[in-house]
Amino acid sequence: MSANSHETNVRCSCEAARNFVDWYYRQVNDGKSITQGYVNGHTAYDRAGHPPADICINGLVVATPQEWEKLLEQQRQAPKQPDPNKRRVRYEVEGYDAHVVNADYRFAAPQKMLDVHAPTDGVRMMMVLTVTGTVYFGTGRDKGDDYWEKQNFHDRFILVPNWDALERPGTRGGRKYLVISHNYRAN
Amino acid sequence: MAPPTGPRAGHGGSRPSSRGARGGTRGAGGIGKRRGTPRTDRDGDVSMDSINTGNPPTGPAAHSTRGNRGARGGRGGGPARSSSRLAQNVRNYVADQDGTAASSKPQFNKVTLKIHGLKESKAASNPDGGLRSLLGFLERKSSKERPITLGRGTIQGDHVWLKVNQADAPHLLRLNGFTYAGAVLAIEETNGPMPGQGNQPTDGADTKPSDTKDKLMAVLASRYNPEQKLLDLSALGADPILTTMGAFESKPLAEKSFKALMRITATHYDNAAEKDAAIQAVTLANNDIQDVVEVFTMAQTLPRLLRLDLSGNKLDDFSKLSKWRHEFRRLEELHVVGNPVTNLPTYPTQVIEWFPSLQILDGRRVRTPEEAAEALRLWFPTPLPRLPSNLRDGGNNVASTFLGGFFALYDHDRIALARQFYDDDSAFSLNTGAESASSAYSNYSRNLDTIGVRGSSAQQRLFTGSNLIAELWARLPATRHPSLDQADEWQIDCHTFPSLADPSGQGFAMGLAITVIAQFEEVDPTQQLAGTRPFARSFILGPSKPGAPHPYRVISDELTVRAWKPQETSVAIPIPAVGPAPAAPAAAQAPVLDEVTRAQMIQELSRQTGMNAEYSRLCLAGEANWDFDLALRSFHEKRADLPPEAFVLPA
Numbered sequence: 001m002s003a004n005s006h007e008t009n010v011r012c013s014c015e016a017a018r019n020f021v022d023w024y025y026r027q028v029n030d031g032k033s034i035t036q037g038y039v040n041g042h043t044a045y046d047r048a049g050h051p052p053a054d055i056c057i058n059g060l061v062v063a064t065p066q067e068w069e070k071l072l073e074q075q076r077q078a079p080k081q082p083d084p085n086k087r088r089v090r091y092e093v094e095g096y097d098a099h100v101v102n103a104d105y106r107f108a109a110p111q112k113m114l115d116v117h118a119p120t121d122g123v124r125m126m127m128v129l130t131v132t133g134t135v136y137f138g139t140g141r142d143k144g145d146d147y148w149e150k151q152n153f154h155d156r157f158i159l160v161p162n163w164d165a166l167e168r169p170g171t172r173g174g175r176k177y178l179v180i181s182h183n184y185r186a187n
Numbered sequence: 188m189a190p191p192t193g194p195r196a197g198h199g200g201s202r203p204s205s206r207g208a209r210g211g212t213r214g215a216g217g218i219g220k221r222r223g224t225p226r227t228d229r230d231g232d233v234s235m236d237s238i239n240t241g242n243p244p245t246g247p248a249a250h251s252t253r254g255n256r257g258a259r260g261g262r263g264g265g266p267a268r269s270s271s272r273l274a275q276n277v278r279n280y281v282a283d284q285d286g287t288a289a290s291s292k293p294q295f296n297k298v299t300l301k302i303h304g305l306k307e308s309k310a311a312s313n314p315d316g317g318l319r320s321l322l323g324f325l326e327r328k329s330s331k332e333r334p335i336t337l338g339r340g341t342i343q344g345d346h347v348w349l350k351v352n353q354a355d356a357p358h359l360l361r362l363n364g365f366t367y368a369g370a371v372l373a374i375e376e377t378n379g380p381m382p383g384q385g386n387q388p389t390d391g392a393d394t395k396p397s398d399t400k401d402k403l404m405a406v407l408a409s410r411y412n413p414e415q416k417l418l419d420l421s422a423l424g425a426d427p428i429l430t431t432m433g434a435f436e437s438k439p440l441a442e443k444s445f446k447a448l449m450r451i452t453a454t455h456y457d458n459a460a461e462k463d464a465a466i467q468a469v470t471l472a473n474n475d476i477q478d479v480v481e482v483f484t485m486a487q488t489l490p491r492l493l494r495l496d497l498s499g500n501k502l503d504d505f506s507k508l509s510k511w512r513h514e515f516r517r518l519e520e521l522h523v524v525g526n527p528v529t530n531l532p533t534y535p536t537q538v539i540e541w542f543p544s545l546q547i548l549d550g551r552r553v554r555t556p557e558e559a560a561e562a563l564r565l566w567f568p569t570p571l572p573r574l575p576s577n578l579r580d581g582g583n584n585v586a587s588t589f590l591g592g593f594f595a596l597y598d599h600d601r602i603a604l605a606r607q608f609y610d611d612d613s614a615f616s617l618n619t620g621a622e623s624a625s626s627a628y629s630n631y632s633r634n635l636d637t638i639g640v641r642g643s644s645a646q647q648r649l650f651t652g653s654n655l656i657a658e659l660w661a662r663l664p665a666t667r668h669p670s671l672d673q674a675d676e677w678q679i680d681c682h683t684f685p686s687l688a689d690p691s692g693q694g695f696a697m698g699l700a701i702t703v704i705a706q707f708e709e710v711d712p713t714q715q716l717a718g719t720r721p722f723a724r725s726f727i728l729g730p731s732k733p734g735a736p737h738p739y740r741v742i743s744d745e746l747t748v749r750a751w752k753p754q755e756t757s758v759a760i761p762i763p764a765v766g767p768a769p770a771a772p773a774a775a776q777a778p779v780l781d782e783v784t785r786a787q788m789i790q791e792l793s794r795q796t797g798m799n800a801e802y803s804r805l806c807l808a809g810e811a812n813w814d815f816d817l818a819l820r821s822f823h824e825k826r827a828d829l830p831p832e833a834f835v836l837p838a
Contacts, residue, residue: 002612004742005651014640021636056680059574071571080543080565083513089568094621095634099614099649099743101727107686107695126686128700130725130745132620138567148516148567154723154747156702158684183680183702185723186570 003103003119010100012122016177017098017129020159023175025091025131028072029141035065039178044163048108054181068182078138085140091153092143094133101158102126110163124161127177131155135186153186298356301377302340302347308370316342317368322349324367329358341381348381402428403444403451416465420448421472421496442481449488463491470496472522478507486514494520503527505537512541516566519559520547576679584801585739586681586701587671588786589728591804594668597660598707605657608741610732615656616649617663617746627664627712628748656744666720667708672808678704687742690732698742699728709751721749788815796822802833 003009020037027034038053039045055062062068078087104119105126117123131154138148158181165174302321310317322337329335335358340349351359356376363374406428410419423445424435434444456462466489471482476497485492492515502508508528521542523529529549531537539545539553543562546554554562580586589608596604609615616633619626632638633648650656669676681701689696706721727743785807792803792815811818 002614002651004612005614005649007646010646010649011641014635014645017635018640051685054682054684056577056682058571059577059678059680060572061577061579075571076568077564078566078568081567087568093636095618095632095636095747097616097618097633097635097745097747099616099727099745101698101729101742102686102688104688105686128725128727128743128745130618130723130747132618132723132747132749134621135570137570149570151570152721152749154702154704156700156725156745158700158727160686181682181684181700183700183725185573185678185680185702185704187573187678187704 004100006103006120006122008120008122009103009125013098013100013125013127016125016127016159017096020129020157020175020177021093021096021131025093029088029090031073031076034069037175037179038065038182039160039180040065042162042164042178044108044110044167045178050108050180053179055184056182057184058186065179075137081138085145086138086148088136088139088141090136090139090141090145090147092133092136093131096129096131098127098129100125101128105160107160108163109161110167113161113163113166123166127159129155129157129159131157151186153184156183157181296353297350298353299377299381300349300351300356300359301375302349303345303373304367304370305342305347305372306345306370308368310368318342318347321347321367325359325362328362328365329355332358335359350381399432399447400451402432403434403448404455407448407451407455411466413465416467417494418452418466418469420445421470421474421499423474438481445482446484449484453488459491462489467492468494468496468520471500472496472525473499476500476502478502479511483510486511490514491517493517496522497526498522499525501526505531505533508538509541515542516563517544518542519544521545522549524549573678575674576677577681578679579682580699580701581683581697585699585728586679587801589726589739590679590701590703591671591785594671598665598667601660602657605653605660607736608739609653609656609744610735610740611652613653613656613741613744614649614651615659615741615744615746617748619748622748622750624750626748626751627662631659631662664709664712669705669707670808672805676705678702687727687729690730696730699726699739701726701728708754711751711753717754718751719754720751723747785813788813788818791815792818792822795819797834798822798829799832799834802829 024034024037026032027037035041038055039050040052052063053065055065055068057068057071062071072089076087076089081087103125105124106114109124113124133153134150135153136145136147136150139145157179159177160180162175162178165176168174302325305311305317305321308317308321310320313320318340322340326335326337335351335355337355338350340347342348360374360376362372365372406426407418409428410426411417412419423429424441426435429435429444432444433440435441452466453462456465469485469489469492471485474482476482477500479497479502495515495518502523503526505528508523521538523534523538528534535548535551535553538548543566544559546552546556546559578586593604593608596607617628617631618634619628619632620634622629631648633645635645638644638648650659671677679701681699683697683699685695685697687696687698703724703726704722706719708717709720710717724747725743725745726741728739729742731738731740785804788807789800789803792798792807793800796803796806796819798806806822807813807815807818809818809821811821
């Protein structure tokens with residue numbers, strides 16, 4: 001049996017997926033920043049020369065997470081709409097799933113991490129996460145609110161460990177996993 | 188929404204809703220007198236209370252016939268009674284739509300009363316046996332503390348049977364022993380069942396709700412133009428059916444009737460999209476509309492209306508139109524001519540401002556389609572633009588080659604596919620999202636959102652290793668994916684990424700992440716119905732272990748399927764089975780060549796013609812349908828038209 005499907009890794013990847021999904025879509029729905037969830041600008045990866053996250057939105061390659069935020073902001077624009085319950089964009093997650101694709105992830109890993117965590121510890125994992133759901137345009141804050149238009153969306157993330165946060169456990173707000181690749185499609 | 192259960196449920200007075208009691212269906216009969224304080228409710232039901240309905244300004248004289256009946260006991264005349272009955276039926280629909288009336292509920296708190304004495308009274312000689320005037324008498328006498336509205340009674344033998352609200356019963360029982368038209372009334376509560384409906388028609392003017400609905404439906408049908416997708420609701424007051432029904436004989440009743448028409452329109456279609464497609468235009472011309480509040484419901488029933496005609500009404504001010512200023516965001520054409528409001532100096536500007544999609548106002552173009560799209564964008568968040576597939580797979584067409592082979596084999600020979608591209612470490616799982624209908628996929632759905640991240644299902648529904656994966660695939664429905672040549676059918680994004688584990692155990696390897704969104708054909712196994720199922724599939728490809736048939740393998744394969752939908756064309760095209768039968772099913776399909784043969788043909792065509800692999804593939808897959816000679820011939824015919832990039836560049 002592959003280390004990728006080792007019981008601990010599967011459990012840890014599922015939990016990491018849940019944490020990421022909960023965080024990411026809450027931030028997006030609240031119009032808050034999601035840049036810290038991407039690998040860009042994280043010390044360990046920057047120092048080791050990791051390329052910036054690959055972000056592809058509806059077929060358009062976006063250079064930085066900040067630009068993706070700008071697109072999200074652009075998508076939310078409805079300046080003439082007086083009713084706050086008709087101008088939101090709300091992502092509703094209907095399903096997600098994750099696989100470990102490399103249980104022995106080493107890129108930019110501090111030696112301590114390599115020493116302490118075996119590939120079956122569910123820590124040094126590269127994961128692929130797919131999320132599916134519906135995005136509502138011109139709607140309110142809550143599930144079931146009326147909407148103007150809706151689309152199905154599909155997100156695919158590749159996540160890697162955030163060494164900065166793992167080395168300093170207990171740091172508040174530090175994401176445990178970072179996005180190195182994000183593919184988004186809404187139809 | 189529960190349909191009305193029958194005539195009884197249609198009673199304004201038989202429902203606990205305050206509408207029935209306050210709606211002014213009684214008094215001395217008819218709609219003329221109203222109690223209750225002015226009230227504006229959300230569904231536009233304003234004028235019912237806010238207009239002084241004793242003298243409707245525009246409606247025909249609703250009460251002109253009052254008293255002509257000469258009914259003793261003073262109950263109102265025929266048309267008014269019929270109107271109020273109709274109003275109750277109409278209101279029943281409207282209330283049903285509002286969700287305020289549960290059709291089964293009222294029966295719980297009902298009390299049956301048995302009244303004796305009508306036969307002995309002078310009113311017994313009335314055309315209806317005196318029932319109507321008796322009910323009027325009881326209502327008047329019992330309504331000392333608060334208005335009480337009675338339902339329809341039934342005369343059976345010497346008794347009148349009547350169902351009343353529990354709370355009203357004591358007030359009515361107090362009337363026991365009263366003298367009515369020369370006879371002493373005996374009123375008692377009974378547990379006996381009401382005599383059957385319809386055995387003895389008691390009120391000739393009564394209309395069952397279903398009749399009302401049928402008639403209103405007939406009105407709508409006669410006024411619908413399928414070619415123009417137009418619902419012609421002009422001059423409703425002159426409609427022969429509605430006139431017979433008395434549905435528009437007063438303004439409040441007209442509004443109720445209009446609401447009922449809208450309600451029937453709304454429920455006639457299965458879904459909003461169907462409704463929007465069927466009704467794109469409405470004319471409300473010549474309806475004496477003074478304020479769009481009177482017809483406000485239409486904005487909720489037909490929010491995506493494209494064309495609207497309001498001409499020939501009595502809208503005299505912007506405030507009379509302003510209730511709709513946040514509605515009809517898609518309205519492209521509007522006619523207001525023949526309304527006093529058009530004489531106001533700011534008339535066109537204000538209306539154009541209110542309706543962002545408006546392009547034609549009173550026959551004049553006021554916006555171009557582009558300007559309208561831009562104006563609408565300011566009102567609603569706009570989805571991001573969609574670009575076609577984005578393939579960044581390192582220049583070797585690895586993704587297209589892999590996907591071409593992958594889906595052909597997935598459709599025809601899943602066992603071979605699992606052997607070729609999957610190894611012991613490969614992982615597969617599927618996810619049905621929020622799909623509500625159960626399908627062959629449901630039991631295997633590894634949707635962590637619904638099965639939870641800690642349960643055993645998350646482990647069990649992760650299929651690792653080519654054998655397990657092939658076993659699962661054999662249980663999934665047969666599919667047919669569109670050809671990759673149909674670029675419009677596919678959204679494929681891919682790019683390479685670093686830091687996969689190298690299978691040799693040394694260093695890092697590059698991976699290829701591919702996301703595919705498309706839909707495949709799938710036959711519904713229970714009904715043998717052809718249909719399609721949208722899906723998304725995410726692959727992570729990495730280098731193979733030594734000795735594998737291909738240089739790369741699938742490390743992760745996550746399939747997301749969405750709800751199956753039946754095909755619009757009913758012709759079911761047989762999809763070959765993909766059962767676990769080891770006999771190569773692909774061989775049974777004459778035109779289907781395995782990928783290896785195809786690759787060889789592409790290579791050979793490329794060698795003979797000088798075209799690159801992509802164009803060679805296109806040439807073979809097109810009209811030639813993998814007939815090598817045909818493809819070669821077609822190349823020679825079209826050679827002059829081919830772009831330079833079709834050919835392999837000289838090294």
